[in-house]
Amino acid sequence: MNKRKNSGYRKSGKNRNKSEKQYGQQPTARRSRTGGKSQGANDGRERSKKTVTAEVSCSGLTNDGKGIVQWKGKRLEVAHLMPGETAEVLVSTTGRTVKTELKRITNRSKDRVKPPCSYYYDCGGCQLQHMSERAQKRVKQETVEALMKSFGKPEPIMAMDHPYDYRNKSHTTFGLNKNRQIIGGLYAQNTHDIIPMDRCLIHDPKADEVVNTIKNMMKSFKMQPYNEDTRRGFLRHVLVKVGKVSGEIMVVLVAATSVFKGKNNFVNALRKTHPEITTILLNVNNRNDSMVLGDQEKVLFGKGTITDTLCGLKFDISAKSFYQINPVQTEKLYKKAIEMAQLTGxxxxxxxxxxxxxxxxxxxxxxxxxxxxxxxxxxxxxxIGNSKRNGVKNARFYQGDAGHFMVQMAARGEKADVVIMDPPRSGSDEAFLSSVVKLQPKRVVYVSCNPVTQERDLKYLVKNGYAVESIQPVDMFPQTNHVETVVSLELKL
Structure with a gap:
């Protein structure tokens, strides 16, 4: 998973919340949406840009789901192209930079489907909606198998029965269109242009309903969306978190200022339409960077957190805390990880x-x-609060660098039987991995949201006395190119 543990996460044109534009039976060329300011800066470059139409055949897929083709001796990547397909592709060269865009498919794969989301080809948050569910599973399985072939054969991927509506967290950005009407949605891929949308098919539907209500309320409350260029306006984003088991809903209004005129009336009106909302917060972000959440936070209604249940335990979730995005698949992942740990009590x-x-x-x-x-x-x-909430007596939590902590454990002669590691997408570094080797747990369970960096880290552990026992892929984010893997290793020294 794409993790930023317990911090405000960054906004991006590659938002993980997606949708798509209906292109009928075949995707066609999409014009980039370039703002006036950046276009003026690129005029000279655009004059030297050359674009040709090339006929190509797709021989395979990259790790992020793009089609691989050959053109004039070069390996190119084409989004939304599938293995075995032939197509006309727009190839644009500017100096040494080469970009591609799918123009027309001339020979279609039997696994190609019409994407169900009307924003798909503009949004870019989902990358695989043009593939059947069977093909998506196969692609992710083959990706993991190719990366892990030196360690053994992975188990069949754990797929999701209903691969939609799974995201328990959504983030919507607000702005004005050229007619000065308020719009809310997600950024177009690689831009800060907002795609107006009412529904993202992988969001929790209730979250989208709440956001649409807020958008409709803004005009009557004379609430202006924030403008990144002029740095004027009030509302920047709305973050919604939904407890999939508890049904509790958190709404975070991310504003450019703490001055919120009519806030009590706004909160009351929102709760009247959505009584299921259990807490509302105002987060103030007056920075001019890519972080969504600011440091200032004020509770407008409720306790400021929501609670949800995972694997039978209750967890308190704040606006900034990291909590797995897809709890249905997370339960499968965690149960498998704990099974791999072979715990006896x-x-x-x-x-x-x-x-x-x-x-x-x-x-x-x-x-x-x-x-x-x-x-x-x-x-x-x-x-610590979650431990007390669930009456857990045999767990202790410490603030610090995990690698340093384990080195100190080893220096004191303390032992650990199992290390469970779940790093961010960048994986671990050699300092942390060397601390695992120093501590010498009998078993390591490595949960990864990026099998590319995981494969790199596994090489280090194998080189230093561990052997891979089993590899389990899990489809945590259906419709996207992301795949999670959990790997168990045993000390062989």
Whole structure:
């Protein structure tokens, strides 16, 4: 998963919340939406740009789901092209930069489907909606198998029965269109141009309903969306978090200023339409950077957090805390990870990168002792609170660098039987991996949201005395190119 543990996450043209534009039976060329300011700066470059139409055949896919083709001896990548297909592709060259755009498919794959989302080809958040569910599973399975072939054959991927409506967190940006009407939606791919949308097919439907209500309320409350260029206006984003089991809903209004005229009336009107909302917060972000959430936060209604249940335990979720986006698949992933740990009730388990303590607390039910380590102090506070909330007596959480913590454990002669690690997309670094080797746990369970960096890290562990026992892919984000993997390793020294 694309993780930023317990922090405000960054906005991007490649938002993980998506949709798409209906292109009928075949995708066609899409014009880029370039703002006036950047276009003026690129006039000279545009004059030297050359675009030709090339006929190509797709021989395979990249790790991020793009089609691989050959053109004039060069390997090119084409979005939305599938293996075995032939197509006409626009190839644009500017100096040494080569860009491609799918123009027309001349020979279609039997696995190609019409994307169900009307914003798909503009949004870019989903990358695989043009593939059947069967093809998506196959592509992700083959991706993991290719990366992990030196370690063994992965198990069949754990897919999702209903691969839509799964995201328990959504983020919507607001602005004005050229007719000065308020719009809300997601950024077009690689731009800051907002695609107006009412529904994203992988969002929780209730979250989209709340956002649409807010958008419709803005005019009557004379609430202006924030303009990044003029730095005027009030509302920048709306973040919604939904407890999939509890049904609780958090709404975070991200504003450019703390001055919120008519806030009580606004909150009352929103709750009248959506009584299921259990808490509303005002987050103030007056920075001019890519972070969505600011440092200032005020609770306007409710307790400021929501609670949800995962693997039988209750977790408190704040606006900034990291909590798995797809809880249905997360339960499958965590149960598999704990199964791989082979716990008997006596083991000492280190939960590195523990976040708010989810996997460590779930593992505590089968372990002798759990030690969770997390760099973010707010996450540690949440983990301790979650431990008390669930009556867990055999788990302790510490703020600090997990690698340093484990080196100190080894220096004191302390042992750990199992290390569970769940790093961000960049994977671990050699300093952390060397600390695992120094501590010498009998077993390592490596949960990864990026099998590319995981494969790199596994090479280090294997080189230093560990052997891969099993590899399990999990489809955490259907319709996207992302795939999660959990790998178990055993010490062989």
């Amino acid at each position: 006596k083991e000492t388990v280190v939960d590195a990168y523990c976040g708010i303590g989810t996997i460590g607390l779930i593992a505590s039910k089968k372990a002798g002792k759990v030690i969770g380590i997390e760099l973010n102090k707010d996450a540690v506070r949440d983990a």
